[in-house]
Amino acid sequence: MRDTQTGAARLRGVLRAPFTRRAWCEAAYCLAGFPVALVGFVLVLVLLALGAGLTVSLVGAVLGLLFVVVATALGRAFAGVHRTLAVGLLGERVAAPPRLRPTGRMFARLDTRLRDAAGWRSVAYVLVKLPVAAVQWYALTWWVTGLVNLSAPLRWAAFGQRPHPGQEGMATITPIPAGGGAPHSTSFAGTFVAAAIGAATLLAAPWVTRGIVAVDRWLVRALLGPSELAQRVRNLEETRALAVDDSAALLRRLERDLHDGAQVRLVALAMSLDMAKERLGAEGEPVADPERLRRLIETAHTNATEALTELRDLSRGIHPPVLDDGLPDALATLAARSTVPVELAVDLPERPTPAIETIAYFCAAELLTNVIKHSGARRVVLRVDQEEGLLRLRVTDDGQGGATVGAGSGLTGLLQRVRTVDGTLDISSPQGGPTAVTVSLPPHA
Structure with missing residues (x-):
């Protein structure tokens, strides 16, 4: 058929x-x-x-x-x-x-x-x-x-x-x-x-x-x-500038998230504990309002829990904990969470460096997100292997096609991310589909 x-x-x-x-x-x-x-x-x-x-x-x-x-x-x-x-x-x-x-x-x-x-x-x-x-x-x-x-x-x-x-x-x-x-x-x-x-x-x-x-x-x-040498120099200058800008943007985001999130929770935690301390009264005296004290402690516990959650989310954005067990397990988790059925095949004889694993993971996550949001696909194939000394990540779907860099699909950010390590991004997406995106990365950054 x-x-x-x-x-x-x-x-x-x-x-x-x-x-x-x-x-x-x-x-x-x-x-x-x-x-x-x-x-x-x-x-x-x-x-x-x-x-x-x-x-x-x-x-x-x-x-x-x-x-x-x-x-x-x-x-x-x-x-x-x-x-x-x-x-x-x-x-x-x-x-x-x-x-x-x-x-x-x-x-x-x-x-x-x-x-x-x-x-x-x-x-x-x-x-x-x-x-x-x-x-x-x-x-x-x-x-x-x-x-x-x-x-x-x-x-x-x-x-x-x-x-x-x-x-x-x-x-x-x-x-x-x-x-x-x-x-x-x-x-x-x-x-x-x-x-x-x-x-x-x-x-x-x-x-x-x-x-x-x-x-x-x-x-x-x-x-x-x-010339090849001039192009190489230009690519290095661009990727260095992209890496610097990306690092600066990441630091600004972390500072903003810490200031607006975890820091506010910790300040509220300190205030709740300070108010609870005042409710205890002097040493040896009975607690005047135990119910009020209990509510203050519960509030402090809630703020502490939320602060830990936000800090955990921030650390996950820097380095996903799921990568601690390797890229295959991390990709299996991504595939399991996808709302579109994903056929996963990973063949990596050698484990890449942590930086390459992180880039490959975020590329796979972004590509699967694009499939879910924009393609209308009913099936996705995610394959990762090593060919000619390169780690190749391919995402293929049977959607409507038409994916291009700069069309609001997040592919521009992926291109910038892979270029920081001399990687490449190849897209084949004719109108009517299918779409195939291949990310090629060196095994060592």
């Missing part, structure tokens, strides 16, 4: 592919990228050729180096245009490399610009982009030929395209280069064969486009973002 449902869902996905926003955005990216790629390729290549030619001569060496510097700066500019297209049409967000700020005298600045790694990566992308963009325009021919062939019956009826003597009839256009053997329509009924070929071409067009755009996505991530 499940295989049948999965097959039907895949078939619906194939049939809907030409009408999705993603397909049209990728086609628009292919259309808009070629002119930019052509202009950038010509300008950067000409400047590099002039620079290289002048540099080999002693007379024009300085001028040649200036041409090379201008080429790298122009490569950065065109890279910025391609990043904008990738963000606007593909949703591919790549952080721009830091601006180059050379200092010192002229030759020192010239040397800094010549050593601009981000500029040279931008030049490489601009030069590689043109052949990629040409192939992307080829992907557009699948859309065009599909629409043309699909309209064959309408064109025959509207324009009366009849085969002339000695001619084969209305040709069926194909985007495949080796398509010389495509059928020709010699009658109105025959045009429906061309229409069927057009429909099949249109159904294939989004997948052809997506495959070619995937190559461009990889190039954008590899060449147009900051």
Whole structure:
């Protein structure tokens, strides 16, 4: 039954592919990228050729180096245009490399610009982009030929395209280069064969486009973002700032909770005990109002009990006591308390460090809470194991999907939490579900 449902869902996905926003955005990216790629390729290549030619001569060496510097700066500019297209049409967000700020005298600045790694990566992308963009325009021919062939019956009826003597009839256009053997329509009924070929071409067009755009996505991530070292430094700076802010917020919350909760209870406890002491009177004297004294002691006992409860809740927010027995038992407790049935599977040959266990526990708790509140799921699968030296926590549900970072689901806080230990958060949640969230953490913080 499940295989049948999965097959039907895949078939619906194939049939809907030409009408999705993603397909049209990728086609628009292919259309808009070629002119930019052509202009950038010509300008950067000409400047590099002039620079290289002048540099080999002693007379024009300085001028040649200036041409090379201008080429790298122009490569950065065109890279910025391609990043904008990738963000606007593909949703591919790549952080721009830091601006180059050379200092010192002229030759020192010239040397800094010549050593601009981000500029040279931008030049490489601009030069590689043109052949990629040409192939992307080829992907557009699948859309065009599909629409043309699909309209064959309408064109025959509207324009009366009849085969002339000695001619084969209305040709069926194909985007495949080796398509010389495509059928020709010699009658109105025959045009429906061309229409069927057009429909099949249109159904294939989004997948052809997506495959070619995937190559461009990889190039954008590899060449147009900051270098691996620069990205690593930026991530460390961000995670350090997040850790500091998180610690400061935790201390403020603890201070507020202690001031507004436990401290008030302890003050009331002290006052009740002080009043009870006054009711006792001098040593050896009988108690004047035993009932009043009993009420004061009961009040003091209540305040002490509530203060202990609040202190216990505060300590549980810092480090859940259920983790004392290990992460598997803690997750089993979470699963047992969930109002949505949870299938739990934990396989941890080695116990992670306490910091990693705490992060994994809070991530699981937040993800299960999101499932209960937002997904409408009827079943959840929670799996924890170790793969490739990483602790992986996966939460999968059969809900309505649509979960994204920043949509008020708490995923933004989880992303910040896992990044403090160089962890990652991967989300797969198409509209209609299912949703799968994977948290990857190092075993040691």
